[in-house]
Amino acid sequence: MAIDTQARSEERRPRSTSGGGYHAGRERPAGGWELWTWLFMRVSGVLLLLLAVGHILIMHVFDGGVGRVNFGFVAARWGNPLWRTWDWALLSLALVHGVNGLRVIVQDYVKWPAIRFAVNMFFYVVTFTLFVLGTVIVFTFDPSKWRPA
């Protein structure tokens, strides 16, 4: 029983490089694509520390939070290219970081290959669609369309 458990997790998580049996996150994969996605999670995580935490404090906590957000607020904010760039970087990194997290979780809980494929595909399509939608809006939004000139 215990041996079976061991064998399964060895196959899924090839070789730990961290010591002592202490795990906080996913064990570091031995190599290949999985190592790159593992590394991406850490690198994007560092960037999101600024982008996501900054965004959430500015937009949801300080200075009235979401209560002050409306069309005019966003129009003024996106008047500054810094915020458009920030929001686009946040959109891209958060979506990819999130969808990869979902993929790892699906790998753990969805065992049947066809269902796993379908669930993953669903998340990929949603992510890609939202990436395109968000990108188009962030870069093409022009408030002057609705302002009496």
Next chain:
Amino acid sequence: MAKQKSDIGTIYKGSPGQWSWLAHRITGVAVILFLFAHVVDTAVIGWGPEAYNRVLRVYHNWGVRLLELGLVAAVMYHAINGVKIMIIDFWPASTRHYKALSLASTGLFLGGMIPITWIMGHEILKLAGVL
């Protein structure tokens, strides 16, 4: 024999860090699901002020604001615990101080949530008509 939970990867075989591992997953899933909805609600701005302001009216509700507080907590937890994960990943010797690291990250999270809850709670109570 029946399958153990660890057989399908639901727990981390009870190693230290199991609970933060679980909390990291739950907060991560919560945040990405919100993000899916949030990209759509923000994109509505491309359809003009009337449409966008109508969508934002969803947030002018104390129940939704309470969920928003949960979202902020989820992001803060995921961020702080993520730093802990990276410290352990890139500096394996730190596992010797695992307990101190866990206490520090939990303390930082809870300590940070006090002023955040104070600030957001004030708005929530105002919307609920209590203040």
